[in-house]
Amino acid sequence: MLLAKDLSFRYPRQDWILQNFNMEIAPGEVVGLLGPSGFGKTTLSKLLAGYLSPTAGDVRVNHAPLPRSGYCPVQLIFQNPELAVNPRWRIQQILAEKQMPEPSLLEALGIHSGWLNRYPHELSGGELQRVAVARVLNPATSYLIADEMTAMLDANTQALIWHRVLDYALVQNLGLLVISHEAALIQRLCNRVIDLVQVRASERWKGA
Amino acid sequence: MAAPVLSRRKSIRFNRRQITLGSMALCLVFLLLIGLSSWLIGEAGLDPVLTQRNQPPNWAHPFGTDWLGRDMLTRSLHGMSLSLRIGLLAASFSAIIGTGLGLISGTLGGKVDAVITWIIDVFFSLPHLVLLIMIAFAVGGGTKGVVIAVALTHWTSLARVIRAETLQVNSSNYVQLSHRLGRSPVWIARHHMLPHVVPQLLVGLVLLFPHAILHEAALSFIGIGLSPHTPAIGIILAESMRNLSTGYWWVGVLPGLLLLLAVKAFDILGENLRMLIDPKTSQE
Amino acid sequence: MLSVENLSITFSMYDRGLAQKQLTVITDLALDVQAGEVMAIVGASGSGKSLLAHAILGILPDNAKVSGSIWFKGDLLTPQRSSQLRGKAIALIPQSIGYLDPLMQVGRQVQRTAQLSGLSASDAKAAVNRTFDRYGLAAAVQRLYPFQLSGGMARRVLVATAVVAQAELVIADEPTPGLHPDVVAETLSHLSQLASEGKGVILITHDIEAALQIADRVAVFYAGTTVEITPASDFYSGKIRHPYTQALWRALPQNDFIAVAGSQPSPDALPNGCLFSERCAGVTAECRSERPAFRQVRGAPVRCIHAAR
Ligand SMILES: Nc1ncnc2c1ncn2[C@@H]1O[C@H](COP(=O)(O)OP(=O)(O)OP(=O)(O)O)[C@@H](O)[C@H]1O
Ligand code: SF4
Ligand SMILES: [Mg+2]
Numbered sequence: 001m002l003l004a005k006d007l008s009f010r011y012p013r014q015d016w017i018l019q020n021f022n023m024e025i026a027p028g029e030v031v032g033l034l035g036p037s038g039f040g041k042t043t044l045s046k047l048l049a050g051y052l053s054p055t056a057g058d059v060r061v062n063h064a065p066l067p068r069s070g071y072c073p074v075q076l077i078f079q080n081p082e083l084a085v086n087p088r089w090r091i092q093q094i095l096a097e098k099q100m101p102e103p104s105l106l107e108a109l110g111i112h113s114g115w116l117n118r119y120p121h122e123l124s125g126g127e128l129q130r131v132a133v134a135r136v137l138n139p140a141t142s143y144l145i146a147d148e149m150t151a152m153l154d155a156n157t158q159a160l161i162w163h164r165v166l167d168y169a170l171v172q173n174l175g176l177l178v179i180s181h182e183a184a185l186i187q188r189l190c191n192r193v194i195d196l197v198q199v200r201a202s203e204r205w206k207g208a
Numbered sequence: 209m210a211a212p213v214l215s216r217r218k219s220i221r222f223n224r225r226q227i228t229l230g231s232m233a234l235c236l237v238f239l240l241l242i243g244l245s246s247w248l249i250g251e252a253g254l255d256p257v258l259t260q261r262n263q264p265p266n267w268a269h270p271f272g273t274d275w276l277g278r279d280m281l282t283r284s285l286h287g288m289s290l291s292l293r294i295g296l297l298a299a300s301f302s303a304i305i306g307t308g309l310g311l312i313s314g315t316l317g318g319k320v321d322a323v324i325t326w327i328i329d330v331f332f333s334l335p336h337l338v339l340l341i342m343i344a345f346a347v348g349g350g351t352k353g354v355v356i357a358v359a360l361t362h363w364t365s366l367a368r369v370i371r372a373e374t375l376q377v378n379s380s381n382y383v384q385l386s387h388r389l390g391r392s393p394v395w396i397a398r399h400h401m402l403p404h405v406v407p408q409l410l411v412g413l414v415l416l417f418p419h420a421i422l423h424e425a426a427l428s429f430i431g432i433g434l435s436p437h438t439p440a441i442g443i444i445l446a447e448s449m450r451n452l453s454t455g456y457w458w459v460g461v462l463p464g465l466l467l468l469l470a471v472k473a474f475d476i477l478g479e480n481l482r483m484l485i486d487p488k489t490s491q492e
Numbered sequence: 493m494l495s496v497e498n499l500s501i502t503f504s505m506y507d508r509g510l511a512q513k514q515l516t517v518i519t520d521l522a523l524d525v526q527a528g529e530v531m532a533i534v535g536a537s538g539s540g541k542s543l544l545a546h547a548i549l550g551i552l553p554d555n556a557k558v559s560g561s562i563w564f565k566g567d568l569l570t571p572q573r574s575s576q577l578r579g580k581a582i583a584l585i586p587q588s589i590g591y592l593d594p595l596m597q598v599g600r601q602v603q604r605t606a607q608l609s610g611l612s613a614s615d616a617k618a619a620v621n622r623t624f625d626r627y628g629l630a631a632a633v634q635r636l637y638p639f640q641l642s643g644g645m646a647r648r649v650l651v652a653t654a655v656v657a658q659a660e661l662v663i664a665d666e667p668t669p670g671l672h673p674d675v676v677a678e679t680l681s682h683l684s685q686l687a688s689e690g691k692g693v694i695l696i697t698h699d700i701e702a703a704l705q706i707a708d709r710v711a712v713f714y715a716g717t718t719v720e721i722t723p724a725s726d727f728y729s730g731k732i733r734h735p736y737t738q739a740l741w742r743a744l745p746q747n748d749f750i751a752v753a754g755s756q757p758s759p760d761a762l763p764n765g766c767l768f769s770e771r772c773a774g775v776t777a778e779c780r781s782e783r784p785a786f787r788q789v790r791g792a793p794v795r796c797i798h799a800a801r
Contacts (some may be wrong), residue, residue, distance in 0.1 A: 093583050122503075125537065127537060148669070151698070154534065154535060155537065155743040156743040156752055158698075159743040181676075189745075
């Protein structure tokens, strides 16, 4: 179970971005997160994956806090793959940073062996995103946060990758949080949807 | 019979990387030759031969001789060789200071960063040459003075570059991700940081070199560098000033040209190295 | 206004050591844009959309070799000419604020663009004020640095940068990925407004739905080739011709969300015949023998020998 309990976050001396947010994702569950820009979706995903520490509240995986070091069972896929890879590494090295993915996974994601020897700037944005996805699909990952993961991909590749990731999630019992502006995509993928606008409205209502 | 030769010429076309590597090798060989020349040609030419004073360039003395009959080629090469060694020493010290402070500043951040940045700014705002002269003078001139002065005045720009690079890499998504993938800070420093910093360091070092040499020459020229008896390039140039009006042009022009060539060789070396190391330009 | 014919782009790369190999990533790309028109480009990721934009702007890396021709307003667009026109007659609306100088206030940057396009400092200042005003950016925004902009503001600043230079051809490369529908709609309306002022607009996007809202025609790219150039309305009326275009349409989450398996062929192992033949359901032996040329089907060009069926 991935659990966010009374999660609050703000940068020093600034307004709250997130306040008393509660959420849980069970293994194998696919949850969608909807919300306009500026509603803290990216902040939330960084908190869940341990890139940021909450100002208050906490994130728990199977009743334990996120590990400070070692492999984090919650992995985040960034919207912008160009920034998520070391520009001086070759694709081969990038893929293998945790462990080299199975050839069948590379095949399924449409990653050509010809790319392995190239540098990131020699791939297109969509090609690079597939590399970024392959990098974290391994048994040590129990939850995957996909922040606008396929916004840079064509419709066919988007559908293809999501089908692969859903298949993978089913087999490995992976929990998924899908963040997207595309309501149609969320509807397709998710068992359950969290709408941040509603969450915030109900908080106001409770507060009043 | 000329035609086949011509067409053969045409068919040999070098690609960009071959040209780059070729010119780098050429520069390197040239610099190495100069560096080793003082051993190779010995000291014979340094002694005055009073029967051969003020000879213009000829086969026996390609750079001519000076007013004491010393062979100018031998003197120039000895001078350049000394300059290169001093330059290497000074540039290395400078690069060590720059890299060290840059890395510390970029990694630790906070107050340490503020202090180091402040020091860099202070050094930057002081007039370069004045500082150089003051330091060289303060530590008593000579080889030691030159090395210390050049080392202490040239680390700032490299420190800045390395600090910026360190900051940028440290705050990048891929380094944060690497932590989340379970990589240790040491591993990250080795695999993510090093590939960014080492090229900067190498290029910085090579580009520092010509500065070091020129400043060594400048210090010797105004008389607080090396002792006037050593055949340093700065001293040769200072002496030649007196000869400019007498028409003995070779005494100054040819050693000056050699200095220029050596400096240019370093520049080419540095620029090409930069191109080769950066994946964005290395495919050209 | 702009016409691209038989464009191909080849990269020379170092294989191992000093040996160079050639990699042709774009073959036979075609496109034309009229003044006052929005031409959308959709297609597989890695099909050469961005490279086309870079070729028009003359900003390909030095190891790229271009053949074929690009015509702009009747004259051949040579690399020299495109570097002269870049930022003036031809402007790019880049994908991210990463293209802005992070250390310079955005007002100053836009003003610099205006001055580079030939306006005097005072005229440029006036143009910047006008443009910021037009896109609902308060005067105070001019003094902000790029990182201080919200996503929506950043988009408007990027549009302003292209507009202030009075460009005649505006190329927007993925201007809306991952943006809130409101911001998407706003950015799109800016683009269609530019077209109605008589400018040519190229909109490169993965968001077919968004593209269809404003595009007059849509060019579909696959594996470095234009497979179809269709009126936008044909998507909704089910008249799109090429199997790949149909696959894209079907794969949308709001349609069937069914993907064609496999992946785009890699540039160093292209099939001899139709580039889509490895994944096409309607493939026949004929498809495999020769690359289909453009032919007119229902009034628009398509590269498929069976498209009429
Ligand atoms: N510098 C380069 N060297 C070698 N190959 C390159 C280079 N830049 C791009 N490519 C290749 O050219 C092809 C087209 O790339 P391009 O960036 O135009 O794709 P795109 O259609 O914009 O894709 P996306 O929708 O994913 O952004 C890709 O296969 C890519 O790998
Ligand atoms: S030419 Fe043949 S293989 Fe190619 S798209 Fe048409 S039907 Fe499919
Ligand atoms: Mg692109």
